[in-house]
Amino acid sequence: xxxxxxxxxxGQFALVTGASSGIGAAVAKALAAQGAGVVVNYIxxxxxxxxxxxxxxxxxxxxxxxxxxxxxEDQVQAMFQQAIQRFGTLHIVVANAGIQVDSSFLDMTLxxxxxxxxxxxxxxxxxxxxxxREFVRRGPQPDISKALGKLLCMSSVHExxxxxxxxxxxxxxxxxLQLMKSTAQELAPHKxxxxxxxPGAIKTPINHDAWATPEAEAKLLTLIPYNRVGxxxxxxxxxxxxxxxxxxxxxxxxxxxxxxxxxxxxxATNG
Ligand code: BGC
Numbered sequence: 040x041x042x043x044x045x046x047x048x049x050g051q052f053a054l055v056t057g058a059s060s061g062i063g064a065a066v067a068k069a070l071a072a073q074g075a076g077v078v079v080n081y082i083x084x085x086x087x088x089x090x091x092x093x094x095x096x097x098x099x100x101x102x103x104x105x106x107x108x109x110x111x112e113d114q115v116q117a118m119f120q121q122a123i124q125r126f127g128t129l130h131i132v133v134a135n136a137g138i139q140v141d142s143s144f145l146d147m148t149l150x151x152x153x154x155x156x157x158x159x160x161x162x163x164x165x166x167x168x169x170x171x172r173e174f175v176r177r178g179p180q181p182d183i184s185k186a187l188g189k190l191l192c193m194s195s196v197h198e199x200x201x202x203x204x205x206x207x208x209x210x211x212x213x214x215x216l217q218l219m220k221s222t223a224q225e226l227a228p229h230k231x232x233x234x235x236x237x238p239g240a241i242k243t244p245i246n247h248d249a250w251a252t253p254e255a256e257a258k259l260l261t262l263i264p265y266n267r268v269g270x271x272x273x274x275x276x277x278x279x280x281x282x283x284x285x286x287x288x289x290x291x292x293x294x295x296x297x298x299x300x301x302x303x304x305x306x307a308t309n310g
Pocket of ligand 1: 139194195238240241246249
């Protein structure tokens with residue numbers, strides 16, 4: 040029997056960073072489909088953000104696009120203020136915005152290192168902190184959500200899998216592990232849940248070259264025992280469930296959603 044999830048997040052408001060494309064857009068749509076009003080954060084492409092808002096509102100949901108660079112404290116704070124002015128409060132923050140600036144280690148510049156750490160790690164810190172401050176300010180609403188609030192970090196399989204040529208990116212994701220866990224430990228007494236999703240290879244613009252041709256996709260699939268490249272909706276559905284009361288006893292966890300990429304597939308026929 041099919042389950043109707045369309046009201047699982049009813050009455051809740053969510054802010055999703057980096058929501059104008061890829062995983063963030065799918066997360067925003069999935070949260071909205073389950074009844075949450077959603078802030079679609081973007082940095083550089085207002086048309087793409089508006090298209091996500093339109094998809095949500097056309098389907099009967101509530102959404103608002105807000106521009107902010109998540110690595111800038113003043114912009115993050117202004118965005119949260121605007122979101123709270125518009126929606127009254129927030130119950131869910133998904134710190135999703137992330138970038139890759141790839142380089143061999145020997146050639147990596149400080150600017151390449153710093154940019155990725157600023158967006159992927161400091162950006163998540165700033166958004167988690169503003170979210171937690173709002174949950175505490177507002178106080179419990181047990182009829183709407185068992186938890187005071189839910190913080191969700193978008194990590195990666197590279198939280199645990201080393202990645203040559205991407206040291207800045209893998210370091211940022213390794214950092215998210217302790218950002219998430221230490222925050223979860225500190226905020227659990229407030230009834231704030233903090234978790235991460237660790238996506239594997241998901242078809243989005245960030246890894247376009249890795250799946251755009253049949254040859255590239257075949258090579259990528261050698262890393263995925265389940266033999267399918269993920270799609271953003273996979274992650275959207277998990278995010279919506281993790282933020283719902285059905286997952287109320289989960290905090291401090293990374294859920295890898297990767298078709299088995301973290302199963303060391305090289306060992307299936309070796310070792
Ligand atoms: C990266 C992608 C990569 C995937 C699996 C993600 O975190 O952003 O570029 O395809 O990990 O390696």
